[in-house]
Amino acid sequence: MPAREFAIGFDADDTLWRNEDLFATMHARFGALLARYHDAATVERELLATELRNLGPYGYGVKSFTLSAIETAIHLSARQISADEIQHLLDLGRAMLDHPVELLDGAAETLAALSAAGAHRLLLITKGDLRDQQSKLARSGLAAHFHHVEILADKHGPAYADLLRRHAILPENFLMVGNSLKSDILPVLALGGAGAHVPYHLLWAHERTAETPRAADRFFELKSLRDLPAVVAEWGAATQKKINRSRKP
């Protein structure tokens, strides 16, 4: 079986570059703007509830967040919020889109090493807003390492299954790397693929899950992306062993 049939998928936000910090900062500024109407906990709870309620029609990303923030501000201020304050929310959203891309520790070196080794197809698999994700990838300096870029509306089992089918990748030859057990790891393990979880210090409430991965030989917990090449080697050896075993009479 040629080595090129093995593929590694990378999540982007909070796996390759910072993202949730920006949203956390925006939530704090939003709380400050609404402080004369409600306490911080109420504002935070209402904003999150609006974001989740709007995921269906709006999807993920900064534009959706900005629209949800405006809606929440109008609601929590009993329609007293001023045009100036709404303009401030628009400006905050624009600042998020324009914010420099800050790579996480080890992202550039690890991708460069795996790309130079050439043993795996490297895919960027992210969700959210097309324009914003493409812009961040372009500014990240990492684009040249990826054979394919997939920006999905959502990252669930059927979306991964469809993606692997389109790229003619067998699930057992696929390793997904990401910070979200819910979006990056569990759906891939369920398909028979492998997952490398690199936690980030912040996780959006919507990405939390009580489920724990149950696939001892296909699930890897990493402290940093710098540990990934060793995990890839371990996974490759284990997969090769399984292939050899299945070929025995």
Place this chain on the structure above:
Amino acid sequence: MPAREFAIGFDADDTLWRNEDLFATMHARFGALLARYHDAATVERELLATELRNLGPYGYGVKSFTLSAIETAIHLSARQISADEIQHLLDLGRAMLDHPVELLDGAAETLAALSAAGAHRLLLITKGDLRDQQSKLARSGLAAHFHHVEILADKHGPAYADLLRRHAILPENFLMVGNSLKSDILPVLALGGAGAHVPYHLLWAHERTAETPRAADRFFELKSLRDLPAVVAEWGAATQKKINRSRKP
């Protein structure tokens, strides 16, 4: 050369289903909302200018339009617009996302016929907002006819070249069908592909172009999608003739 190597790409908005009518309605309602501040022509000009200025950071689609409408309303009202009126703009945006998908004449029949014939790979190639376009496709009832769905951040030459490369389609075996000369036809003709232009009665100012297609044997002007099967047959015969000619010593 097997027939399956030929592919037909379809634009979606205003090619398969109505879209610009909705934006036109929204522009009219926006004008009515701002009528006490400025005349209709000024409001229309400012809204379009804001939309175009924001295409870079926001990209295409309803969420981008809604954010631009709010920004324009704040600006044109000298920050006097009320929270109630901003909420009205949010509601108009949501109504656009929730609006039923209205297929254009001949779309369902033509796609069903081409899909049943099985002689071409059928691709949906649209731009704009991931979530909204996927939702419209799901509600259109047309999804099963397409082998692949590509939602691009923009439809220009490099985006088409990348798409054809990823799908291993030669430009000369590719026909793109759409209502926008600028986004659907001219970039594909420039790559050496074919284009079938089906004009729609409305065209967004940003999609207008003074350039006219110059590729007599690869450009087709259609009155309705119902004319497409005949054009596909003509294009197929012409392409086959070229292939045969190129094989002669």
